[in-house]
Amino acid sequence: FMLALVIGGFIKISVLLYAAVIGTANLFKIKSxxxxxxxxxFIILFMASTIASNFQEHLHEGLKVEMFILHMPILAIIPPLLLLVAFLKNRKKQRE
Incomplete structure (x- = not known):
């Protein structure tokens, strides 16, 4: 069981790091x-060690703090704003 958790965690971190590298390269138009x-x-390693120094702090950050800072805007605020922008753009196209 522990081996599966470690391998799964390694694969998850590897995929997320790969996505970050590819996304950053596309954003800044880096060829390699x-x-x-x-x-x-190194940035991810530094941020991981400074955000939470132990497991209890990690759980608090992930379940309490991040929920309101990240998830609430992404799930509750941004979609209605995008819907409003889509309606306004659609209405503007219909008038023309």
Missing amino acids: PSRLSYPLG
């Missing part, structure tokens, strides 16, 4: 995304 893997890896 592999040049970003070490810098982004």
Whole structure:
């Protein structure tokens, strides 16, 4: 069971790091995304160690703080705003 958890965690982190490297390379139009893997890896390692120093703090950050800072705007605020923008753009096209 523990082996499956470790392997699954490694695969999840690897896929997320790969997505971050590819996304950053596309954002900044870098031709060789592999040049970003070490810098982004070090940034992620630094951020992971500074955000939560122990498991209890990690749980608090993930379940309490992040829920209101990240999930609420992404799930409750941004979609209605995008819907409003889509309606306004659609109404403007219909008038023309």
